[in-house]
Amino acid sequence: MSYHGGTTGWLITRHAEAKELLTHKSFSARQEGIISPVPTELGYAGPADPGAFAKTDDPIHSRYRKLVTGFFTVRRTRQFAPMIERIVHEQLDDLEKAGPGADLVEVFTESVPSRVMCEMIGVPESERKTLQRHVETLGRLSCTVPEALAAVSGMSGFLSRFVPVRMDDPRDDLLGDLIRGGQLDEQELMGMTATLITGAFDTTGNMLAMGVFTLLEHPDQLAKLREDPELMGTAVEELLRxxxxxxxxxxxxxxxxxxxxxxxxxxxxxxxxxLPAVNRDPERYDNPDQLDIGRTDHGHLALGHGVHQCLGQHLARTILRVGYEALFDRFPTLRLAVPGDEVPMRDDFVHYGPRSLPVTWDD
Amino acid sequence: MRITADREVCCSAGQCALIAPDLFDQSDEDGSVVLLDAQPDTGRLDVLREVVSRCPTGAIRVEEDPGV
Incomplete structure (x- = not known):
């Protein structure tokens, strides 16, 4: 295929080849060589900042990543469930207060994942919404260079205030653990914190919102889930796929x-x-375009594959599970307040999801 | 049947602990694989095949019929 600007490149749509590519030693994830498959003014001039491990290769990537992986294991992220439940229910209290017609994105899906990550790294609540706007700007493909620069400087302004204060007085959280580990300097801690914030905010938020939207648009699947709550694990995987x-x-x-x-x-x-094509590869999945929350054959690549596979994937799974469960439990008559095709979508963002999701329910 | 897990190759994606938490865990230190049961019941073979296929770095191997 031809990339924006005429450069020759390649597109993989088969599941098997995608897995092979993402673990192939001849291919790099370093940001300086990546070209966006869609036109955007956003780009990278040089290598990733120190600590920003997602856009680097091993051994630099694994050196940084291994320092935080212990916080994101399957067992550890399940232990965060009580904290996630508290945040989910507080946001659902706000939804109740906002009343029928509220925007689920604003009150619930966008707030839950960002609050969870802020709590894990000790970011004060007063900073959260501003950071959320910066992350949103940097994930918007139509964002102009001045907008991106303003977001980057807002983000680094926050980090250069926040990280040194924590270095003087490390807390009992993820960042405190990294500081006490003594392996990272200030710049690296800032890069790492930025990576955790950008990786956690809009990814799970959009997935939470899209999952709700999709289940409301597939009432048979939602009914099946209500009938058998044990299906939540496979339902989350199927929604991801x-x-x-x-x-x-x-x-x-x-x-x-x-x-x-x-x-x-x-x-x-x-x-x-x-990835969307790969996850619906007819050579890999039966009825790939059908949503079936009882599907047990997953192996999807929604969270990537290989050493760069999403660090926060198990945390995301816990947030999605707890979030869907609590929402449909507390609002059993939840439905869209506008026709599905009138829901505005984030077509121009790196992560797809609704811009807003007006919902209603019987009081 | 015998499972082996190579912690040097492991990239801590946690697919094994997600699919079969009774057989695999992850270390608190760096998230790498911890084998809980190296010789499970042969009835678990299908689950183990999925673990092997989902492991991004090929860190987990299953010998289906050792030394018979």
Whole structure:
């Protein structure tokens, strides 16, 4: 395919090849070689900031990532469930107060994941909404260079105030643990904190909102879930597969000339894995376009694959499970307040989801 | 049947602990794989095949019929 600006690149739509590409040693995730598959003014001029491990390769990537992975294991993230439940219910109290017609995105889906991550790293609530706006700006493809620069400087302004204060007085949280570990300097701690904030905020938020929207639009599936709450685990996996909100996929670039999937890929060329297509590959899934919350064959790549597979994936799963359960339990008559096709969508964002989701219910 | 898990190769994605939490855990230190039961019942073979296929780095191997 041809990327914006005419550069030659490649698109992967098959599940098997996507898995192979994302674990292939000849392809890099370093940001300086990545070209966006869709036009945007946003781009990276050079290598990732110290500590911003998502856009680096091993061994730099794993050195940073291993320092925080202990907080994001399956067991550890399940232990966060009581904290997540408290936040979910506080936001649902706000939804109740806001009353029928409220925007679920504003009151619930956008607030829950950002509050959870802020609590994990000790970011004061007073800073949260501003940070959320910065993350949102940087995830919007139509964002102009001055808008992006303002968001970046807002973000780094916060980090350069916040991180040194915590370094003087580390708390009993994720950031405190990293500081006490003594392996990272101030710049690296700032890069790491930024990565955790940007990785956690709009990803799970959009998934939470899209999941609710989708279940409301598939009443048979929602009824099935209400009948058998044990299906929540597979329902979350199926929603991740079916929706694949990272709709621009994952991109890598060739570190050398390489033969891949029968093609000759030249050094420097970018390969984009079309994650939504991969997760509906008819060679991999029966009835791929059908939402079936009882589906047990997952293995989807909605959270990526390989060493860069989403760090917060198990935390996200816990938030989604707790969030859907509590919402549908407390608002059993929840429904959209506008026709489904009138819900405004974030087409121009890195992560897909509704801009707002007006909902109503019987009081 | 015998499972082996290579912590050097492991990238701590936690797919094993997600799919079969009675057989796999992750270390609190760096999230790498901790094998809880190396010789489970042969009835778990399907689950283990899924674990092997989902592991991003091939850190987990299953010998289906050791030394017979």
């Amino acid at each position: 079916f929706l694949t909100i990272s709709h621009l996929g994952a991109s890598r670039w060739a570190l050398e000339d390489v033969e891949f999937a029968g093609q000759s890929i030249k050094k420097g060329e970018v390969v984009t894995v079309a």
